[in-house]
Amino acid sequence: MCLSKRIYMILFFLLVFLLVGSGCSAEENTGDQPTITKNPDSEYEQTFSDLNLGVLFHFDFYLPQADNRWVDIWVEKYSDGKMKAEPLIQLSYGHSPDSVQEGRLGFGMINHDTQTPLLFLFAPGMSTEPEVIDKQSDTETITWNYTIGEEKTELELGEEITLAAYREKEGSSIRTEDFQDEESINRIIEEGDMVMLLKLKVTEESPEQ
Template identity: 50%
Template structure:
């Protein structure tokens, strides 16, 4: 009986340790059936990537969300758009986070980013996104909720346009695969996120 009792205590301790190890990690999951996406589709505004975002200890953390832009194998020196926020007065932050492109195939494309209780104003895209014949946009994460490590950069979504007559499917979490499509000269937009313990208004790859 004593052994059973000790085993139960040990098991409870493991469960408690596992929970405490995960409780402080930010998490994100794609939200493909959100009202935001439905509105974009119904009004034919463009494309939208929407996510469910959970940020524990939001009062001590800083979130940077940005879009890297590549063309002809080169990265543009500045992000296409960027949103940086943090040190929320609440301890736990939950809500929608995402990236939208209005009129991606036109001359007057506009982009914007948003997070829980924060958003950027739509910005006109100064570069031509209409180069190429085939376009595709994909979520870079799967169906399961993803745990974000502090200080880690994670690709959340991608938009690609190619002059060729076909486009291959790639794993956006595989650095070599991403590098290959960039070097092939495709127009590539990568939505990235980083969560840090410190205040920061800079992005890095």
């Protein structure tokens, strides 16, 4: 089996596991406020690491009043201090038949250290098709991290939040940055590094809209 077919098969089974288990949560959630929690020690991130597939950001997402709310997830790319006009990849959904929706949400990048990585997004019960992009970046140093803390994060309706950041920089060394600090992320972008930001926004809409 060639490498590309192997990767697609692994990704297919990984997404099946992510979607099948999308209704499960490690922690009981209550209340009317949407929340998200990073899960860097999940078996799915471990699988990505063990198989040397690339980068995976995994979160536990809780969405109450899901039948009246809309979710947007997308990845922005910045290069030479400027944002690409359109998101690299995006996923939008809402008006669920269920009043509460919770499960796994995240972003994966296969072969991240090549010029043409595969990107995909996943959310409770759904995912995007893997999409090949041209990074147009020839760098030597790569780093990535979550941009939210260890504790459960409450989401404000209508406000976008940055969940994770991926960075590529020329040269053999890279300064450690606090990815949880918005000023640090803005400084990295202004310095001209290639940066990808995973973002999320929850809005409240009625089913009639």
